[in-house]
Amino acid sequence: MTWLRAILAAGLSVLMPGAGHVLVRDWLRAAAFAGLFLTASALFLPIDQLTAAGPMTSVDQALEQATVMAENTDPMAQFLLSFIALFAAIDATFRALGYSSGGDTDADGQTCPECGKEIDDDLEFCHWCTTRLEPVEPEAETNDA
Template sequence: MTWLRALAAGGLSVVFPGAGHALIRDWTRALVFAGLYLSAVVIFLPTEQIAAAGSMTESMDLVTQETDTIGQFALSFIVLFAAIDATFRSLGFPPDSPSATDGPTCPECGKELDEDLEFCHWCTTRLEAPEDDEDEAVGTRSD
């Protein structure tokens, strides 16, 4: 399932940079990559000519003819970097060190959790209650 999620995140980032990060709920990176890509589109593509074009075919001809090599490289680099980053992040790389978090972590995704939740709010994995807490809860009920 992790590989499928990684492929989906990478594929969505190829379609639109930032979408793969939104899939894995990395909102800051999603906004950064989407903003970076949209800024590059405005800077490097002839947006006014594309808006004035009569058809989609004419728009695509304008994009291929009017975009210089540096613009094509910049847009391709952003798309490629977003796809690679989303793929690796969905696989859990770089690994988060367990000493970095003070509280409990999810056994599936490794992100920090609230102690009173019964599921991970990041990946929706159902969490088992610790046995010590169940014994204490049962002991207090019978008193």
């Protein structure tokens, strides 16, 4: 199931960077990748030529607009947008497989076995990824007399 989730996260991130992170509930990274991709698209894609072509009402018009975009877009801009999408897909895949960003490995309390983030000891589920947790039983004290 984890591999299926990772493949789905990668596929969604290829279609729209940030969408794979939404699947794994990593909201900050989703917003960052989507914002980066949309900003780069607004800066580098020939929007004026696409808007002059008119609305897409058929498949032929959509293919025509895709051809216009491919012909009039700088190769460096195509590389940049592809790189952002590829990096988002790789990052979403690793996040879906359970690899954390590596910054919060020194957690003082209990951590979630699924996402690895620190959780409250009183809860029966992880408030980050909603994984149900097994209750922690207090260790029996030994009386050495």
